[in-house]
Amino acid sequence: MKLYVDTQSKQVQVTKDPEPKNDQNGNQRSEKNTGRPMWSTQVFVLDETGGEIITITTAGEKPGVTVGQLVAVEQLEAIPWATNGRNGVAFRAISLKPKAGNSATK
Numbered sequence: 001m002k003l004y005v006d007t008q009s010k011q012v013q014v015t016k017d018p019e020p021k022n023d024q025n026g027n028q029r030s031e032k033n034t035g036r037p038m039w040s041t042q043v044f045v046l047d048e049t050g051g052e053i054i055t056i057t058t059a060g061e062k063p064g065v066t067v068g069q070l071v072a073v074e075q076l077e078a079i080p081w082a083t084n085g086r087n088g089v090a091f092r093a094i095s096l097k098p099k100a101g102n103s104a105t106k
Helices: none
Strands: 003-005 011-020 038-047 050-059 071-074 076-083 086-092 095-098
Parallel strands (some): 050 086
Antiparallel strands (some): 011 038, 038 050, 071 095, 076 086
């Protein structure tokens, strides 16, 4: 089952430029089945209940977004994980694109 997060009513702002998602040896990871390179982008997600910083993984071309930009997130998926007594939620999206108007002030 895939768990998708509705981001339509949320403000998503880039807080750290996209970086290669690397493995423990420093090599950029690639998507299984397609071989497309993977990227990590840190964002701040704000809604009426408050805000949270998350890191979103995308695959393919490096997202064309920069720090401070408001972005549109296409199909944000929450992926719960548990390993060696630790657990959390990873986030994956099809794409991150700058929003039209692109001002962080509203």
